[in-house]
Amino acid sequence: MANETVFVKILDKEYQVACPREERQALMESAQLLDERMKAIRGSGAVIGLERIAVMAALNLSHELLQAKSDSPAPVGVATDKADLQRLSDKIERVLAGN
Known part of the structure; x- marks a missing residue:
């Protein structure tokens, strides 16, 4: 498994990442999702x-992943309970604001 250098662009900033050749496509897709x-x-x-912004995106993606891993019928990327996501987002904002 040889590593290769991959350049990804997130929020108009380019990052250089080393990854195994066979993981290149997954890395590119992950970077694109994060950028979006x-x-x-x-x-x-x-x-x-x-x-x-990065923390909020990471927390939202992590929440969706945990939801997908549970017995929830919702696929990754689909919020079944927007109120839960909004509460989580509000809580994160309060913590980041230092309140």
Whole structure:
């Protein structure tokens, strides 16, 4: 398994990542999904700052992954309970704001 260098662009910034050749496509797809999520969060205007946007995106994606792993019938990327996601988002915002 030889590693190769892959360049991914997230929020208009390029990152260099080493990964096994056979994981290249998955890395590119993951970076694209993260970029889309971060742009959506930035576009909402509710979160300011690259670090906060990244944390929000990571938490939202993690939440969706956990939901998908549970017995929930919702596929990854589909929120079945928007109220839960909104509460989680609000809580994260309060923590990041230091309140």
